[in-house]
Amino acid sequence: MLAFFVTAIGAFFFYLLLTFGSGTIVAWSLEEWISGAVLSLIVGAIAGRVAFNRKKEGRKSSLRMLNPLRWLLFLVYLIGPFLWAMAKANLDVAYRVITGKIRPGIVRLSPGLSTDFGTTLLANSITLTPGTLTVDVDEESGDLFVHWINVRDTDPSAEAVCGSFVDWARRIAE
Amino acid sequence: MSILLYVLLGIGVLFNGLGAIALVRFPDVYTRLHGATKCTTFGSLFTALGVIVYGFARGGAQYNTLAIHVIIALIALLVTNPTGSHAIARAAYRSGVKPKGAVVDKLEDRS
Amino acid sequence: MIIEPLVFFIVAACFAFFVMFSLLRIGLGPTVGDRVVGLDTLNTLVVASMIVLGAAFDQVVFIDVAIIYALLSFVGTLYIARYLEGGLN
Incomplete structure (x- = not known):
């Protein structure tokens, strides 16, 4: 209702x-x-x-996003770190388009987020930031499979790939 | 004010162009998605910002309406573009396209 | 007049030129995935040029069409992706 x-x-x-x-x-x-x-x-x-789908086992409901404080945080995130990372991402892609230097691979990340909204937010942020593209999601554990254009580490932690985004997604959605 | 507009529109055209070139130059589906999604989203963001600035700077009811509608179009674009690119990447993987020259492929173990 | 409408037309012409690249990818693309990527890029470029043309002609209708086009093309992309995964069940 x-x-x-x-x-x-x-x-x-x-x-x-x-x-x-x-x-x-x-x-x-x-x-x-x-x-x-x-x-x-x-x-x-x-x-x-x-x-707003029904509550699943082990996942929190999406209705917690109704808190206006979360929206304010979301706005701060969007204007601050996100826009900056996006600008860097585009310069990075520009560099790779011109030089053609790539070292692609698919890695697995465990951000440990427990809401659907948080996972969606993180996945979309990853797609729009330097050198990474979300390919698939493991819906039970919330793990993300990420295509990385320049692999530096075959088994990285979530922080190594997407920096402070995990903290931001946790702060906004949980 | 007009210099700001020129800069915003210029950045928009530049990055949209980069996205289009990336589409032709990169070797496989995933890397093309990288270029296409990031650059066209960023380019369209700046083009739309240019039009929003133009609308509010002209003033008047009609131009304010124009700017508000551009903001809605921009939000629609920002939400749908990365989501659509996930869908394509996942579909490409499940239909059997492997990333070309990949050094590691963690998805292969799972499925 | 802050800016000549001609500038908007030039920007739209640039976008039309970039559409050529994505058409090239749709024509060449070895796999179906490549073609869908080309289509997705084309949709974004069309939305961007509609926004610019709306400002050039001072018509709000163009922007409304752009919103609907963005949302519908997203649904279209999702459908094709779903079909490629092999199953609409």
């Missing part, structure tokens, strides 16, 4: 953002308010179960 309301309210905010400035009630017209409410209720009924 909680999942339904959260999804519906999220969809409603998204609708209002898209139709910003269409009328005079605050900033939206009456039609947009009504159709937005109806549509977001429908979306909540259909997608609520998908967006």
